[in-house]
Amino acid sequence: MDYDVIVLGAGAAGLMAAATAGQAGARVLLLDHADRPGKKILISGGGRCNFTNTGTEAGCFLSENPHFCKSALARYTQWDFLALIERHRIAWHEKTLGQLFCDGSARQVVAMLVDECSRGAVEIRLGTGIGDIGHGDGLFRVAGATAPRMVVATGGPSIPKMGATGIAYRIAARFGVPVVTPRPALVPFTLGPDAKAFRDISGVSCPVTARVGPTSFDEAALFTHRGLSGPAILQVSSFWKAGDPVVLTLVENAMEMLREARRKAPRSRLRAALSEHLPNRLAEVLADRIGLEQELANSSDAELERVARHLTHLTFHPTGTEGYAKAEVTAGGISTDALSSRTMEAKAVRGLYFIGEAVDVTGWLGGYNFQWAWSSGWAAGSACAAPLTG
Template sequence: MEYDAIILGAGAAGLMAAATAGQAGARVLVLDHADKAGKKILISGGGRCNFTNTGAEAACFLSGNPHFPKSALARYTQWDFLALVERHGIAWHEKTLGQLFCDGSARQILAMLLDECARGGVDIRLATQIGEIGHGDGRFRVAGASAANLVIATGGPSIPKMGATGLAYRIAERFGLAVVPPRPALVPLTLGPRDAAFRAIAGLSCPVTARVGPASFKEAALFTHRGLSGPAILQVSSYWSPGTPVELTLLDNAPELLREARRQMPRARLRAALSEHLPNRLAELLATQIGLEKQLANCSDADLERAADPLARLTLHPTGTEGYAKAEVTAGGVSTAALSSRTMAAKALPGLHVIGEAVDVTGWLGGYNFQWAWSSGWAAGMAIAERRAG
């Protein structure tokens, strides 16, 4: 039961690392407590798997060290993964903002990864409890097997109904690796009594520019019965911290739009003018909050400037997030300060690798986190093969 590498986790990063090392000649064992491999892959992208993004680069990732993802992303790019997809004959299409999806099913991506593992002679054991991890004489011992390399690819605690846990952090701390406190990311935000009026328009979606601090994203926002969701909100949620407001630009050039409305429909009131550009329920709510009751013809430029301010910068005050249950990924994780950006191995213990979501590297919404899984998994797999050969 001796291997060159034991990989904990049969998800995107773990399978990528296993296939890479296996095909380079390493003997690899993958262990996972789940009864099926790649469960998160199967539910991703509405079942079609947003498997990468054409714009993937280090600037699209959050990390305590923003330079850390550069090496892996440059050495195994989105184009490398797309070439693998095409070699397997998987049809794909590009949606908005560079997002690449399968035409068919996410099952095709999982089948591809499992086929790549099979080509590398990888052993995969599912429904296996990890238990205690031993280490001595330069080898790791897990579930009756031993290896010179151990790869932590168990992800983070987001989507616990899929079996996600914080196991990666416990293992890292067992070997003395620092962990940046994890938190839900790409997650809906909740609103409290201060912004209760916006919960009353649950189900309404509209394009916005959402901002948290210097981070801004121009996509759709969705008002929910608990608060805010939709792509723009999920994006800025990764940058949000308690007490920080979220700003929404509902209308670009709002003052000009209102002055034009005054010219075109002078007898109308603000609600009617806003309904030309925003959903009716949102227009009504904003008009009520702004409180400008006069006909537009009787509104001065100063009146319209004041009315335009919340349209250009609507400030909301989230009270929290919907937690790991609704989070697509986990931010934080094993500190990059403890790892080599080239090999994903612990600097103090070169046979111990940490990859994927378990690392303090979190991508934007839209295929970026899958690309990090492929890139970091490939980097670890190549390092294992090089260590074996050397």
């Protein structure tokens, strides 16, 4: 036996698991095929890493078992990670909706995690392919090394240009661990020819309420040359299934707004009224789409109600999403039914753990997925430092 635990994947979850286990006394080997650790961390948050969210709670995560994430999130919280950030004297700031960012660079977070691994005497091997995984006599054999425990922290297939793959699912299949069908999440939508006018105003954004089914988010939407993006759209995309409409509310109290516009500027037309509340290019497209030609003074309440309906229920039927190439995370993954919520260990395979994005736990946009990486990594790392039993 060369090590107590082998961690596969030097991303957020893997670095946290390795550091936690190492500092608790375990001999840890951390492997990654990439040439440097934390590559997704480095590009996150516009290079400043939205490392957690003050509002983190179980309700901010999607999973076939919505209760699974509670244990890990409760035992290693956003405040615990923030304390780690502050111990390393990394300056940070809070943006909207509880999102915490580095003042400087995401490189600081990676350096912090690597330093934490060093404090735990973790051996890090980069540029190392995993290859075939052997298992027998209570030991896992990977890349020429052996250990009684193996932590899979290889993420999901989102952002393949960063080296992301679905290897976690192949490892799960190798050991008979079930997988919930993966899909792109926090991802832009594509729109068809019927929405060409909206694709033609690429770059326009505005605050909206975006809805998919009963789920809604109040943030910005962005019109793109392919369809819809922006925070509100990315949020609802995690709940979207093929065929679902996406409904935007552009003006919350639309009827009151239209009546007020008719009262104040009766000679004006719809485009001018809309431009008071929406970007000009969007107002123009909407006015053309709605087709109310006369002055507002000559528009009845019934006609204004029709306009208001467009403003509160602007409905799109996406043709799909932009896929894993543009997805910030992957929904689905290793079935939580097969894992211990306390340790992340596979119930049927002693010593095998799955953490982070590889697992069927997906957070909202805004630092939640990083917190799941820290919490699940801490849970597995702590478990891997305890004596083997059973």
